[in-house]
Amino acid sequence: MMETGMGDWVTFFYQQMLFPLLNVGGILFGVLGLAALLIWVERRMVAVLQDRLGPNRIGPLGVGQLVADTIKMFFKEDWVPEFADKFTFIIAPAIVMAVALLGFAVVPMSPSIGIVDLNIGILFIMGVTSLGVYSILLAGYSSANKYALIGGIRTAAQTVSYEVYMGLSLMGVVMLTGSFSLRDIVNAQADLWFVVPQFLGFIIFTIAGFAETHRAPFNLPEAEQELTQGFHTEYSGMKFGMFYIGEYAGVVLASALIVTLFLGGWHGPFLPPLVWFLGKTFAVILFFILVGSILPRPRYDQLMAFGWKVMLPLSLLNMIVTAGIVLME
16 A cells, blocks of 8 residues: 555656756756757858858867857846846846747647647747737836937837738638647647648748748848847847847747648657757758848848738738638638
């Protein structure tokens, strides 16, 4: 009886306490580690595309450059301008990190790995990612710098606009699945990935993902040639580091969502589900880097016109056609 009781207690401890902690900790530190590693990956990949060496002095293939940059970031002077709104200036970088990490709470990485399965998972993702704009707006406003302010205003207009098309592009997936749960969406792709019936929605969501993460060619909020560094011009030290890592965490989140919603999630032959999910996600991340390296940055008015004149009609068309097909079935 005592052995049976002890076995039940051990099982309860593992299922209810240890496994959830390992799940959360593994995802949290895995995302942060991958976001940091992407700094080196992007430098090496861009160097290959431009026929140059890239990081190559510290450690094999320059991997130690990441460590050197991290040490520099920790010990660099953490300066707050005298003319800044200090509380807002300090809190803004923390918001972008929190938002990027919170989105992973509902992303299922395998049948058994994932923090929570919400029946409103897509709505949760859209709500959380929309909060990221507050971080950049507050950073631009609190810096009391004209370049930072312009970058913050650009971010607000760009993010709010492209969130509309991002949300509309997902309605086709929701209609085909009949659920807002990301786990249900992955299970519905066991036989056919949604990138096939929802190819237009996939394209729209991917473009909106570039705009949401402010990645090139949609990095107008921090355009170096015209805004110095945009909304984080006045930031240094770990505050700048939080913006920097937060951007890469956003890229990881956008890539994981593309895989979950359109590329079958963890589904694939032979290999374990987690391997498929991570492999697909890393491939999409490399696509983000590749596109940012080869496409020129548009003018701001061209970016906004493309959104409202091209992306909005196409997303509405995709939603209407999908609704018609679902009704006919």
